Amino acid sequence: MELGPPGGSGPAEPGPRLRGLRGADAAASASSLSRFGAEAGCRASAVAAVLPAGGSGERMGVPTPKQFCPILERPLISYTLQALERVSWIKDIIVAVTRENMETMKGIIQRYQHKRISLVEAGVTRHRSIFNGLKALAEDQPNCRLSKPEVVIIHDAVRPFVEEDVLLKVVTAAQEHGASGAIRPLVSTVISPSADSCLDHSLERARYRASEMPQAFLFDVIYDAYQQCSDYDLEFGTECLHLALKYSHIKAKLVEGSPDLWKVTYKRDLYAAESIIKERISQKVCVVMDTKEDEEHVGHCLEEMLKTELNVMTSDFEETQRLLNMVEESNLSILYPVVVISVHFLDYESVPLGQKMEKVMQIREFAKEAKKRNILLSGLLIYFPQVENNRGLEEQKLRESLRQGTTIISALIKERNSGLIGQLLVA
Amino acid sequence: MELGPPGGSGPAEPGPRLRGLRGADAAASASSLSRFGAEAGCRASAVAAVLPAGGSGERMGVPTPKQFCPILERPLISYTLQALERVSWIKDIIVAVTRENMETMKGIIQRYQHKRISLVEAGVTRHRSIFNGLKALAEDQPNCRLSKPEVVIIHDAVRPFVEEDVLLKVVTAAQEHGASGAIRPLVSTVISPSADSCLDHSLERARYRASEMPQAFLFDVIYDAYQQCSDYDLEFGTECLHLALKYSHIKAKLVEGSPDLWKVTYKRDLYAAESIIKERISQKVCVVMDTKEDEEHVGHCLEEMLKTELNVMTSDFEETQRLLNMVEESNLSILYPVVVISVHFLDYESVPLGQKMEKVMQIREFAKEAKKRNILLSGLLIYFPQVENNRGLEEQKLRESLRQGTTIISALIKERNSGLIGQLLVA
Numbered sequence: 001m002e003l004g005p006p007g008g009s010g011p012a013e014p015g016p017r018l019r020g021l022r023g024a025d026a027a028a029s030a031s032s033l034s035r036f037g038a039e040a041g042c043r044a045s046a047v048a049a050v051l052p053a054g055g056s057g058e059r060m061g062v063p064t065p066k067q068f069c070p071i072l073e074r075p076l077i078s079y080t081l082q083a084l085e086r087v088s089w090i091k092d093i094i095v096a097v098t099r100e101n102m103e104t105m106k107g108i109i110q111r112y113q114h115k116r117i118s119l120v121e122a123g124v125t126r127h128r129s130i131f132n133g134l135k136a137l138a139e140d141q142p143n144c145r146l147s148k149p150e151v152v153i154i155h156d157a158v159r160p161f162v163e164e165d166v167l168l169k170v171v172t173a174a175q176e177h178g179a180s181g182a183i184r185p186l187v188s189t190v191i192s193p194s195a196d197s198c199l200d201h202s203l204e205r206a207r208y209r210a211s212e213m214p215q216a217f218l219f220d221v222i223y224d225a226y227q228q229c230s231d232y233d234l235e236f237g238t239e240c241l242h243l244a245l246k247y248s249h250i251k252a253k254l255v256e257g258s259p260d261l262w263k264v265t266y267k268r269d270l271y272a273a274e275s276i277i278k279e280r281i282s283q284k285v286c287v288v289m290d291t292k293e294d295e296e297h298v299g300h301c302l303e304e305m306l307k308t309e310l311n312v313m314t315s316d317f318e319e320t321q322r323l324l325n326m327v328e329e330s331n332l333s334i335l336y337p338v339v340v341i342s343v344h345f346l347d348y349e350s351v352p353l354g355q356k357m358e359k360v361m362q363i364r365e366f367a368k369e370a371k372k373r374n375i376l377l378s379g380l381l382i383y384f385p386q387v388e389n390n391r392g393l394e395e396q397k398l399r400e401s402l403r404q405g406t407t408i409i410s411a412l413i414k415e416r417n418s419g420l421i422g423q424l425l426v427a
Numbered sequence: 428m429e430l431g432p433p434g435g436s437g438p439a440e441p442g443p444r445l446r447g448l449r450g451a452d453a454a455a456s457a458s459s460l461s462r463f464g465a466e467a468g469c470r471a472s473a474v475a476a477v478l479p480a481g482g483s484g485e486r487m488g489v490p491t492p493k494q495f496c497p498i499l500e501r502p503l504i505s506y507t508l509q510a511l512e513r514v515s516w517i518k519d520i521i522v523a524v525t526r527e528n529m530e531t532m533k534g535i536i537q538r539y540q541h542k543r544i545s546l547v548e549a550g551v552t553r554h555r556s557i558f559n560g561l562k563a564l565a566e567d568q569p570n571c572r573l574s575k576p577e578v579v580i581i582h583d584a585v586r587p588f589v590e591e592d593v594l595l596k597v598v599t600a601a602q603e604h605g606a607s608g609a610i611r612p613l614v615s616t617v618i619s620p621s622a623d624s625c626l627d628h629s630l631e632r633a634r635y636r637a638s639e640m641p642q643a644f645l646f647d648v649i650y651d652a653y654q655q656c657s658d659y660d661l662e663f664g665t666e667c668l669h670l671a672l673k674y675s676h677i678k679a680k681l682v683e684g685s686p687d688l689w690k691v692t693y694k695r696d697l698y699a700a701e702s703i704i705k706e707r708i709s710q711k712v713c714v715v716m717d718t719k720e721d722e723e724h725v726g727h728c729l730e731e732m733l734k735t736e737l738n739v740m741t742s743d744f745e746e747t748q749r750l751l752n753m754v755e756e757s758n759l760s761i762l763y764p765v766v767v768i769s770v771h772f773l774d775y776e777s778v779p780l781g782q783k784m785e786k787v788m789q790i791r792e793f794a795k796e797a798k799k800r801n802i803l804l805s806g807l808l809i810y811f812p813q814v815e816n817n818r819g820l821e822e823q824k825l826r827e828s829l830r831q832g833t834t835i836i837s838a839l840i841k842e843r844n845s846g847l848i849g850q851l852l853v854a
Contacts, residue, residue: 177625179626181626183618183620184615186617187637187690187692188611188637188638188639188690189637189638189665189666189669190613190617190630190635190636190637190638191610191635191636191637191638191666191668191681192634192635192636193610193636193681194678197680197681197682198604198678198679198680198681199606199608199668199672199678199679199681200678201672202638202666202668202669202672203617203635205665205666206663207619208617208618208619208630209617209618209619209620210614210615210616210617210618211615211616211617211618211629212615236633238616238632239616239618239629239632241618241626241629242616242626242629245626245628245629251621251625251626251627252625252626253624253625254618254620254624254625254626255624259693259694259695262693262695263614263615265614266686266689268686268689268696268699268700268702268703269695269699271698271699271702271703272695272696272698272699272702273695274702275695275698275699275701275702276695276698364853407846408846408847408850410846411842411844411846411847414844415838415842415844417838417841417842419834419835419837419838420835420838420847420852423835423850423852423853424853425847425850426791426850426851
């Protein structure tokens with residue numbers, strides 16, 4: 001069974017986890033994060049984050065604004081909120097959304113149980129949205145509902161893979177320098193066109209960087225800058241670091257970010273994000289073994305073969321039902337579709353296929369119910385041949401079936417396609 | 428049955444196609460391309476392309492250079508070659524690969540039946556590789572094996588989605604201006620760091636563009652530039668437009684490109700490329716109908732339901748076998764994995780499940796053989812209930828099964844996962 005929570009990197013899992021989860025580096029990753037957190041907690045007594053999410057997503061070529069585009073049926077912005085939420089030292093997260101998306105956003109917060117979120121109305125430009133977010137945190141505003149933080153992080157709703165370590169780096173640098181932002185090497189050469197669309201000059205790629213998110217500022221530095229800046233800045237500008245430089249005379253400290261910071265901009269980025277999320281949530285699996293005595297050997301062989309890649313539940317139907325309930329109670333399937341595979345061993349020679357099939361077809365009904373709870377249930381039959389007087393052949397045939405079983409399980413976990421639920425696959 | 432060839436955009440299918448292919452706009456797209464081609468043919472008597480492919484792919488974080496990373500088991504560079512090859516007016520394609528990848532590259536050309544390709548040895552930098560490619564086309568070189576073109580296109584091995592229209596645009600502009608290149612709007616603000624990694628200044632995003640590929644040049648313009656340029660340029664430069672400006676005093680014409688021109692740089696870009704290719708090759712499907720009399724109604728219903736999305740083969744086993752042979756003979760499966768779904772209708776009441784199952788299990792053996800030829804074969808059983816004295820209920824249950832069948836077929840075509848071949852799925 002696959003249990004959803006991704007690795008240390010990427011959108012992580014708040015909330016309870018099933019006991020018995022086997023994860024390679026979950027513990028190590030958790031301890032390094034809390035060390036970071038403690039450090040930051042000492043030095044930054046209050047950190048808030050502002051997330052402008054008022055964009056229309058015109059570059060995506062789809063009618064839905066990109067921050068609301070679904071990935072595994074959950075809106076992109078929910079992954080970004082999850083990434084910020086799991087950082088315990090970010091006290092408040094302010095999201096700026098347009099009036100027409102306010103209800104959608106409230107629905108997302110409720111459905112995916114996001115915490116520490118406040119909503120403000122987005123402005124018509126990115127800068128105006130950020131300014132609205134800052135006003136909600138500023139003490140000089142009549143409708144200020146939150147307490148003013150020492151440092152404010154500005155991030156994008158469409159960068160879901162932000163890590164705690166880069167957040168900590170920009171916050172720490174902002175405390176020291178007043179402003180800080182993540183940067184990345186340029187992928188393409190940047191050129192300046194003349195008025196007639198001819199090449200005027202090209203920039204030396206190594207001397208420039210792409211300015212990415214997150215950025216962090218001493219609250220007063222960036223709020224002062226926004227209060228001073230012109231309508232032209234608010235309408236046509238995009239770069240907060242530039243405002244801090246121009247109006248507060250602060251030269252931001254630049255921090256090298258990881259490739260994960262990229263912004264979901266085009267449709268292909270949605271594809272990439274989905275693949276990354278699928279890959280990450282496929283790293284953790286759980287085995288529930290409850291095999292009968294004579295199948296025990298087979299079960300252990302399968303577990304052995306899967307060990308390098310993933311593990312699998314073997315179980316009878318009552319056990320499957322109990323497990324489904326457990327997954328549901330744990331809230332694991334709220335954030336990600338959980339794959340459950342019910343594995344059955346079948347001695348091809350001694351049990352008529354039809355008979356076994358009829359019984360196992362029950363899985364279709366189970367699967368329909370489970371789908372409503374975001375659990376993708378399938379069945380897998382593994383041949384367990386008994387070849388009399390030829391233990392070697394028996395073992396060989398068994399290993400072949402198990403190998404195929406492993407391939408099928410990998411495919412189901414990797415693709416996570418709800419179109420294939422309730423099927424009984426045969427290895 | 429799904430037949431591989433993608434839409435007008437993206438990597439296209441050279442070689443023969445199966446008759447009876449149903450594609451929405453294949454004909455329209457083909458005619459507009461040949462019109463373009465004829466135009467270009469008149470004006471550009473000889474066009475060649477140079478593809479530097481000597482990169483090590485260090486940014487990808489994988490040991491394989493990115494141009495050789497597999498997408499649906501085929502190396503990325505093969506998709507790019509395919510995209511150039513289908514443009515009939517590009518007479519020669521020169522690929523610069525490192526000595527250690529020369530045999531790999533020869534193997535790719537042979538296996539995927541690429542035409543009009545010449546290989547040269549890559550230099551240690553991108554500029555040196557391009558220069559080597561140009562030398563192979565220049566008449567003043569002792570080992571020049573090809574005829575000198577009027578115009579040369581320079582493209583990247585890792586931009587597989589280049590379209591004929593943008594190739595034509597840069598070639599036409601190069602004929603008029605001497606040099607031309609595709610550009611895109613900047614996704615991130617570009618900033619200049621100071622020596623101590625603080626913000627020095629940020630560029631006004633609207634005044635700059637990202638320089639992408641393809642680019643095109645009058646051959647003499649770019650070859651002269653390369654012959655004059657310094658070792659420093661060859662070692663540290665990346666931008667051919669800059670060389671044309673600096674040494675040949677040609678201001679390149681800049682042409683707005685589509686988002687498809689993006690460069691596969693990071694691992695996430697491989698994910699995106701795979702999803703785009705899967706989506707495109709899933710647009711075209713073929714139906715082979717050979718239903719028995721009493722199943723004809725069901726078959727037509729299914730076809731009707733699939734019409735908005737995709738079509739499907741319904742067939743018996745002999746027919747499936749014939750079809751597999753036909754696909755193989757057509758060479759369709761050389762370039763893409765072809766999905767074949769053998770659909771069977773089952774009257775649940777009148778045929779014992781086990782009996783039907785046993786027979787249909789043959790599909791596993793078929794599938795194993797087909798896989799060797801890059802054909803992914805699965806079976807689909809659709810319940811066809813006969814409810815006595817209740818035609819309405821019968822119709823309703825049938826529609827439900829068909830809807831589920833459509834979902835399963837979509838999943839198989841979309842995911843194209845070879846781990847699920849040989850399975851008999853039930854709707």
